[in-house]
Amino acid sequence: MSFTLAIVGRPNVGKSTLFNRLVGRKLALVDDQPGVTRDLREGEARLGPMRFTVIDTAGLEEATDESLQGRMRKLTERAVQMADVCLFVIDARAGVTPTDEMFAGILRKMSAHVILAANKAEGRAGESGLLEAYSLGLGEPLRLSAEHGEGMSELHAMLEPVAKEHAERAEAAAPVVDVDVEDGEEHESWEPTEARPLQIAVVGRPNAGKSTLINKIIGQDRLLTGPEAGITRDSISLAFDWEGVPTRLFDTAGMRKKARIQDKLEKMSVTDGLRAVRFAEVVVVLLDAEIPFETQDLRIADLAEREGRAVVVAVNKWDLETEKQDKLRDLREAFERLLPQLRGAPLVTVSAKTGRGLDRLREAILSAHAVWNSRVGTSSLNRWLSEMVEAHPPPAPGGRRIKLRYATQVKTRPPGFVVMCSLPDKLPESYTRYLVNGLRDDFDMPGTPIRLHMRSQSDKNPYKGRKKSTPSRLRKHLGKGPYKGT
Numbered sequence: 400m401s402f403t404l405a406i407v408g409r410p411n412v413g414k415s416t417l418f419n420r421l422v423g424r425k426l427a428l429v430d431d432q433p434g435v436t437r438d439l440r441e442g443e444a445r446l447g448p449m450r451f452t453v454i455d456t457a458g459l460e461e462a463t464d465e466s467l468q469g470r471m472r473k474l475t476e477r478a479v480q481m482a483d484v485c486l487f488v489i490d491a492r493a494g495v496t497p498t499d500e501m502f503a504g505i506l507r508k509m510s511a512h513v514i515l516a517a518n519k520a521e522g523r524a525g526e527s528g529l530l531e532a533y534s535l536g537l538g539e540p541l542r543l544s545a546e547h548g549e550g551m552s553e554l555h556a557m558l559e560p561v562a563k564e565h566a567e568r569a570e571a572a573a574p575v576v577d578v579d580v581e582d583g584e585e586h587e588s589w590e591p592t593e594a595r596p597l598q599i600a601v602v603g604r605p606n607a608g609k610s611t612l613i614n615k616i617i618g619q620d621r622l623l624t625g626p627e628a629g630i631t632r633d634s635i636s637l638a639f640d641w642e643g644v645p646t647r648l649f650d651t652a653g654m655r656k657k658a659r660i661q662d663k664l665e666k667m668s669v670t671d672g673l674r675a676v677r678f679a680e681v682v683v684v685l686l687d688a689e690i691p692f693e694t695q696d697l698r699i700a701d702l703a704e705r706e707g708r709a710v711v712v713a714v715n716k717w718d719l720e721t722e723k724q725d726k727l728r729d730l731r732e733a734f735e736r737l738l739p740q741l742r743g744a745p746l747v748t749v750s751a752k753t754g755r756g757l758d759r760l761r762e763a764i765l766s767a768h769a770v771w772n773s774r775v776g777t778s779s780l781n782r783w784l785s786e787m788v789e790a791h792p793p794p795a796p797g798g799r800r801i802k803l804r805y806a807t808q809v810k811t812r813p814p815g816f817v818v819m820c821s822l823p824d825k826l827p828e829s830y831t832r833y834l835v836n837g838l839r840d841d842f843d844m845p846g847t848p849i850r851l852h853m854r855s856q857s858d859k860n861p862y863k864g865r866k867k868s869t870p871s872r873l874r875k876h877l878g879k880g881p882y883k884g885t
């Protein structure tokens with residue numbers, strides 16, 4: 400694992416712009432209205448050959464009460480605690496403000512390692528602000544222009560000792576061993592480690608209670624919650640230990656219907672949410688018990704399945720339900736009818752507010768993750784295949800019976816299988832479905848996408864050269880017409 404850098408500074412100094420430059424994608428929102436960045440956000444940064452984790456924070460504010468600004472400040476303090484090194488950004492054009500001074504004081508006390516950066520200093524702009532910056536007592540300021548990419552090699556040089564120290568410490572840690580998916584008879588699964596934590600995205604409509612749920616899980620007020628819809632504007636990620644399981648959680652902006660996306664900000668937020676689905680291994684689709692399985696919920700669940708993620712459906716605000724038994728029966732029925740592609744996926748009821756059901760949710764996530772990682776031994780797979788063929792032989796188009804010769808699992812996460820077949824193009828879809836459902840039931844793989852490919856003996860590895868999904872593809876999915884439920 401690489402070291403972690405937290406970018407802090409008062410609103411509008413250019414933190415998000417710098418974050419974007421380091422991460423190399425438009426992951427953070429940039430806007431010229433102060434206070435746009437509301438939560439912590441993490442990304443993998445590249446600076447020349449250097450790789451590290453960068454955290455972008457909310458704007459630091461003086462307010463100490465429980466106002467939104469006060470809470471943002473608390474979040475920032477947490478970010479600094481999480482980081483190995485802290486980049487304190489000021490606006491060189493505006494010079495040192497009283498707010499900068501106050502937070503410099505806090506940072507001096509809190510963080511072992513602070514790098515002071517005077518941003519917006521492209522060309523000769525901000526010269527006097529740069530000089531003023533010395534008065535903050537944090538050493539020589541780094542001259543930066545996040546927007547124009549100036550000062551990046553100097554930043555790299557300042558981070559080198561941090562990277563070196565971190566690498567030395569990390570050397571003691573155990574190496575990560577990847578699962579060999581090519582062969583083996585064991586039905587084994589891969590366990591999360593600190594280096595590769597369990598990655599969970601919580602997705603759902605605005606106001607479903609995503610932030611409340613994550614706060615409850617983490618047990619501290621790391622995310623902001625509030626009654627107004629859309630308070631979580633961006634997708635952010637949080638690393639923590641979930642009762643012994645290293646975990647990374649992605650909270651996403653509520654995925655609104657396209658028509659309701661009015662301004663630029665919200666449009667970007669939806670894209671961020673989709674990106675979180677892509678990063679995740681397990682997607683928790685959070686429904687509001689009062690309004691479950693709306694079109695948008697179905698689309699998100701379908702998208703997660705198509706992207707090959709393990710899915711857990713959680714029905715929130717269960718504390719508000721009075722007729723729990725009847726409601727649960729209706730929910731299960733609707734789930735089966737509307738999301739047949741997720742057959743067997745866990746459906747759990749929770750109350751993010753009271754914390755009821757969170758143990759069950761954790762269990763469901765862990766078992767979905769285990770299934771997603773699972774591997775079926777080749778010999779049991781082939782015994783199974785001949786039983787399936789015997790019970791229900793493939794058709795014989797033109798009098799020639801299609802032969803299924805051999806099956807093997809070629810990948811995990813999610814499980815992918817290849818069956819060698821004499822006439823793959825002639826085998827009907829329904830037969831493939833029969834096999835997929837059989838795999839799901841007989842090898843106990845509920846609720847995970849299963850990929851099954853038919854290949855003739857001459858075909859090469861079907862996974863070779865396969866393109867990874869891209870955010871634009873994800874966007875296209877979301878933009879599709881009404882959900883058909885097929």
Ligand SMILES: Nc1nc2c(ncn2[C@@H]2O[C@H](COP(=O)(O)OP(=O)(O)OP(=O)(O)O)[C@@H](O)[C@H]2O)c(=O)[nH]1
Nearest residue numbers: 411412413414415416434435436458519544545546
């Ligand atoms: N001239 C100049 N403008 C910059 C530079 N970096 C950022 N800006 C502008 O400063 C404004 C604020 O940038 P952001 O990156 O949104 O600032 P922030 O610190 O993340 O703000 P909050 O989210 O409010 O905390 C935007 O209009 C940027 O285009 C720079 O290097 N030079």
Ligand SMILES: Nc1nc2c(ncn2[C@@H]2O[C@H](COP(=O)(O)OP(=O)(O)OP(=O)(O)O)[C@@H](O)[C@H]2O)c(=O)[nH]1
Nearest residue numbers: 606607608609610611628629631653716750751752
């Ligand atoms: N009764 C009840 N209310 C809840 C529960 N979970 C969340 N809420 C309330 O629902 C509202 C929305 O919760 P948030 O956690 O902000 O929702 P969100 O999904 O993160 O919302 P966006 O940021 O808009 O995407 C808040 O007023 C919460 O207090 C629950 O389990 N029971």
